[in-house]
Amino acid sequence: MPPLLEVTGISRRFGGLQAVRDLSLSMARDEVLGLIGPNGAGKTTVFNMLSGFLAPDTGEIRFDGRPIVGLKPHAICRLGLCRTFQIVRPFPHLSVLDNVRVGALARRPHMADARSRAREVIEQVGLGDKVEQPAGGLTLADRKRLELARALATEATLLLLDEVMAGLNPTEIEAIVALIKRINAFGVSILLIEHNMRAVMSLSHRIVVLNFGEKIVEGKPAAVANHPRVIEAYLGEEYVHAPSR
């Protein structure tokens, strides 16, 4: 069986900026892979290429053994790869239920089926008491859950989560980490961009670190956290050899 996701040598340039350079990575089924790096490292550009919102200049992306470069986002979603947005994009005038139903309709064309599937997912992410509320009025934490629920409702086998924890308080983060673990336990693989190191370390089976568009380190969380190149990327060279307290 081919790996779930196989990325070989993708690059993307914006004018004079090489946003992503020759990136390769692969993901196994049921894996949680963390994608980290300082601001501007190219993480979201990678997500945009994987989900079809941007075409890579070079390189190949295979999902479930199938090349997906050149496919539109909706087609990639239907293959089972669904992304969330860093800046959440709920349908503000629609209720939570109607929001999630749009995702569910991808696999269940009948409104009633999609509706019941949407209800299940809403319960699963803990928005059960807000089903009828318009999405525009939710708190940030709930909007992030909604974003997750919509993606989940498409019955994706691989979820790309772009900073689902940004802006949340520690309690909310704990809850969403537990939620992501549960989703993963159901057999959904997860690729996540995250700045919250504790969360990313506890969730990920492996971590890929980007800096200036290039992969600098890849490995188990513990190994990555102490890697000199990672510390250098985040804090600067002078901290690499600084005595730890």
Next chain:
Amino acid sequence: MKWLAAAALGILLLLPAVLNSYAVTVFIFIFFYAFLGQAWNIVGGYAGQLSAGHAAFVGIGAYASALLSVQAGLTPWIGMLVGGLLSAALGTVVGYLGFRFGLRGFYFVLLTVAFAEVCRIVALNTDAVGGALGYYITFTGNPRQFQFQDNRAYYYVALGLMLAATGIVAWIERRRFGAYLIAIREDESACEALGVNVFRYKMLAMVISSFLTGVGGTFYAFYLFSLQPNAVFGIPLSVEIVIRPIVGGAGTVLGPILGSFILSPLAEASRIYFGQGGWSGAHLIAYGLLLIAVVLFLPQGAYPVLRRLWSRPTTR
């Protein structure tokens, strides 16, 4: 709500028995513009793609069925489908250009206006369709030629058109297609990410909308018996089409009908009172003021407000 709709329908069916000919005419325009507004509602209201050039589809449908009837003897009952298909073909072109190249908001508005204007200028300068003099249909009063001696026949045809379009919109709203259109209006990128083929659904909305509008063109031609490029392809007609659903509630099933019942009598009254003495066109000022008021105070139109008032006593 069901009873209310049935009662309203019953009244509308019986009304011509008691109305004088002038009142029947007012109702014909209410129904006809509600029909056009409903057709626009699919792409403009539900999908949120603001076409301001729907007059182009009316004009194409009108000229097509009139020419086919006069030149080739084809009954307008079939000609209206031909006109609808030709309009749908133009809708496909406009939609393709707009949606494939991602024209949003004002840019899409400008594209649709531009196409309508091109149609108008072509019609003005094509002698075969009467050019600037317009195209005239000789009245025979033959129902097979979509011509009726009795004004009340037009009343029922217009009512039928309005009800048919409303039925189509209500049907769409309850289906995946409708749910997708509403979501597209909210956020296209989010839709793409959730597996919605945004381009396909916007195209479909545009094609259905332009087809229905083109069908309406036949009614226009065979009710007025004269086609003037400046009137039938003009921006004022496009505005008439757009303003009713917006005032009544764009993206709702009853919005275009409500808007037409509000605006058509208003236009009629201002024509009567301001029509003479250099005040003609004052209804356009009234439209402008009303549109400003709606945007400021009822941005979602009148229907959602009415529904809230209606449901309040029962929910509390």
